[in-house]
Amino acid sequence: MSMEGWSYYLAMVLVQLAYGGSNVLIKLSLAEGLDPIVFVVYRHVIAMLLLGPFAYVLERKQRPSLSISIAAKVFVLASFGTTIHLNVYYAGLAYISPTSACALSNVIPSLTFLLAVLLRMEKLNIRSTRNQAKVVGTLLCIGGSLIFTFWKGGHVFKGFVDRPLITAFSTELRHGKQNQIKGSALILTSHIAWCSWLILQAVISKVYPAPLSLTTIICFFASLQSSFLALFFARNPASWRLEWNLQLLTIVYCGVVLSALVYYLQAWCISYKGPVFAAMFSPLQVVIVAMFSAVAFAELLYVGSLIGAFLIAVGLYCVLWGKKQDSLVAEPTQNGKGELNNDKVLAISVIDIQVINPVSFGVTSILTKFSLLQGLDPVVFVVYRHVLAMLLLAPFAYFIERKQRPGLSISVAAKIFLLALFGTTIHLNVYYAGLSYIPPTVACALGNVVPSLTFVMAVLLRMEKLKIKSRRGKAKVFGTLICVVGSLIFTFWKEGYLFKAFVEKPLIKAYNSEMKHGKENWIKGSALILTSHIAWSSWLILQAIVSKAYPAPLSLTTLICFFASLQSSFVALFFSRDQASWRLEWDLKLLTIVYSGVVVSALVYYLQTWCIRHKGPVFAAMFSPLQVIIVAIFSAIAFAERLHLGSLIGAFLIIVGLYCVLWGKNKDNAIADLNLNGKGVLNGGISVNGRYSDEA
Numbered sequence: 001m002s003m004e005g006w007s008y009y010l011a012m013v014l015v016q017l018a019y020g021g022s023n024v025l026i027k028l029s030l031a032e033g034l035d036p037i038v039f040v041v042y043r044h045v046i047a048m049l050l051l052g053p054f055a056y057v058l059e060r061k062q063r064p065s066l067s068i069s070i071a072a073k074v075f076v077l078a079s080f081g082t083t084i085h086l087n088v089y090y091a092g093l094a095y096i097s098p099t100s101a102c103a104l105s106n107v108i109p110s111l112t113f114l115l116a117v118l119l120r121m122e123k124l125n126i127r128s129t130r131n132q133a134k135v136v137g138t139l140l141c142i143g144g145s146l147i148f149t150f151w152k153g154g155h156v157f158k159g160f161v162d163r164p165l166i167t168a169f170s171t172e173l174r175h176g177k178q179n180q181i182k183g184s185a186l187i188l189t190s191h192i193a194w195c196s197w198l199i200l201q202a203v204i205s206k207v208y209p210a211p212l213s214l215t216t217i218i219c220f221f222a223s224l225q226s227s228f229l230a231l232f233f234a235r236n237p238a239s240w241r242l243e244w245n246l247q248l249l250t251i252v253y254c255g256v257v258l259s260a261l262v263y264y265l266q267a268w269c270i271s272y273k274g275p276v277f278a279a280m281f282s283p284l285q286v287v288i289v290a291m292f293s294a295v296a297f298a299e300l301l302y303v304g305s306l307i308g309a310f311l312i313a314v315g316l317y318c319v320l321w322g323k324k325q326d327s328l329v330a331e332p333t334q335n336g337k338g339e340l341n342n343d344k345v346l347a348i349s350v351i352d353i354q355v356i357n358p359v360s361f362g363v364t365s366i367l368t369k370f371s372l373l374q375g376l377d378p379v380v381f382v383v384y385r386h387v388l389a390m391l392l393l394a395p396f397a398y399f400i401e402r403k404q405r406p407g408l409s410i411s412v413a414a415k416i417f418l419l420a421l422f423g424t425t426i427h428l429n430v431y432y433a434g435l436s437y438i439p440p441t442v443a444c445a446l447g448n449v450v451p452s453l454t455f456v457m458a459v460l461l462r463m464e465k466l467k468i469k470s471r472r473g474k475a476k477v478f479g480t481l482i483c484v485v486g487s488l489i490f491t492f493w494k495e496g497y498l499f500k501a502f503v504e505k506p507l508i509k510a511y512n513s514e515m516k517h518g519k520e521n522w523i524k525g526s527a528l529i530l531t532s533h534i535a536w537s538s539w540l541i542l543q544a545i546v547s548k549a550y551p552a553p554l555s556l557t558t559l560i561c562f563f564a565s566l567q568s569s570f571v572a573l574f575f576s577r578d579q580a581s582w583r584l585e586w587d588l589k590l591l592t593i594v595y596s597g598v599v600v601s602a603l604v605y606y607l608q609t610w611c612i613r614h615k616g617p618v619f620a621a622m623f624s625p626l627q628v629i630i631v632a633i634f635s636a637i638a639f640a641e642r643l644h645l646g647s648l649i650g651a652f653l654i655i656v657g658l659y660c661v662l663w664g665k666n667k668d669n670a671i672a673d674l675n676l677n678g679k680g681v682l683n684g685g686i687s688v689n690g691r692y693s694d695e696a
Helices: 003-031 036-058 068-093 098-118 129-150 180-207 211-233 246-273 275-279 284-296 303-334 342-373 378-400 410-435 440-460 471-492 522-549 553-575 588-615 617-621 625-638 645-675
Strands: none
Touching: 003 036, 003 068, 003 098, 003 246, 036 068, 036 211, 036 246, 068 098, 068 180, 068 211, 098 129, 098 180, 098 275, 098 303, 129 303, 180 211, 180 246, 180 275, 211 246, 246 275, 342 378, 342 410, 342 588, 378 410, 378 553, 378 588, 410 440, 410 522, 410 553, 440 471, 440 522, 440 645, 471 645, 522 553, 522 588, 522 617, 553 588
């Protein structure tokens, strides 16, 4: 499968990441007194106001007229997918933990498949192997959900942490009011409504093929329906009052990310791949929330939970295997008629990838900060994570790329060695040294200089053309200077606070106050972080060169991890001789190593390699500011961090400078589109003649 074909998978992974984060935030806000119905109203009003202008402008030529019949179908769609599903779900969430609620969502693929068969949207020939797999998988999934719900045996593993990191709320958050039967019944009822939404969404997307407009109308009807419910169940004016706290953050996050972005992505995926495909990614929520709950709430697994989750996963992938075989059988009959616009799919997949990357980096910054405070040796950490990534990627690289992998010459091997040296050995070890002096928020904020640094290097190496007399050339230079000045202001100007924190006291207080202020040496830490970013920018530049000479991204990533392991092991001979620092135990440090090895060193490195080959190093660097938003939001909630005036001014200048550079870069691409072959179409986004922009 080409990388373009993975865009749907990446979109749905992003969807489940968003849902996983919302489950934890909503649970915390409900414990603080957020009214569920008020929450549903506010989040959909925000989404409607956010999407409305985009839907009006972007889809004005493709949006069909809204007939009474279509409006009625959309009204029913909003009833199932928002009004019934969300209100019943939040009622159930009050009785069980977010992990249990997400685990029960594993029944969604099988329930969706059943509804699709009953409505004849899916064909079922019980004599074929693939259809037998669907039936057996459905039964296993349902049986597993019942076991997960009702069998509560002994604990399997101890928690990753000795005590909950988040202790601001009472123990009711995990155990006090958990009524497993009542809560699970409500959650399962909400999932039935959600499955109906997926099915109906597939029907409506065919008669109203304008996903932005459709999502806006869904949010409009959802707001009306939930407002009507509020007349009976949320009459207290105090519950509608908005304040600067965790509840407001939850409303904004769910309105912008879930009701706007996620609903749109789901509508897009369902229109191309169908409701069963969109349902198949639900189990990812369990992994995401369970990992967070194990760290934040010190949750323990039950034997019944483990067995039930295993049966659910087996049943799920039996259904998906059967579904995949259906696709293989149906594919020859397509004969090219259902072919997608590859350029459009490529654009969507690249954006999806570059959104996932800073999310992953943001999470690893926070986890690494915790683990370093617990005594994790940085050099040992770098060695372990890259050995893990190498062992994980090697089999895939060997089998998947055996026909396209070129021979590894000494010249190419030397370049990959340098690539590993800049991107991992120097960058990571210096970065972690700096992270011990400053908070993750500041470390990520300084990452905003990466796009401008990468641009300067690309110009010096003539990978980017710069015409200083043109407006776009001036924008690039001006943006680079602003970005550098902003990073200096962010680092050195520490004036008064601007806002109070989202929470009155830190949610995470398992560690002492050194986490935020005790040992922070701003100048030393910032200098180390900026040095690491120079090495990272060099990695992006060199990656663009090496990916052309060795166009096998999986194999290239495996070799990078191999050389990184060797180099860091050599460094460890001098700086990490203590044998105790190499000992692995079941704790937060092990979780950090596994997460960073699997997600960052394996998945993210591979995705970045692919993106750089198609769009160039400057494009790959442009998404760095997302890390600041992710880490800052988490720090505001978890550590009650407050913004400095200098931090806000510096961050604003960094973003302005960044997007001046990106505006100029976008104008370059627009001109390049017109010049290439006279057709205005780039060859898959891959650079021409070694350059990623052409000046007219």
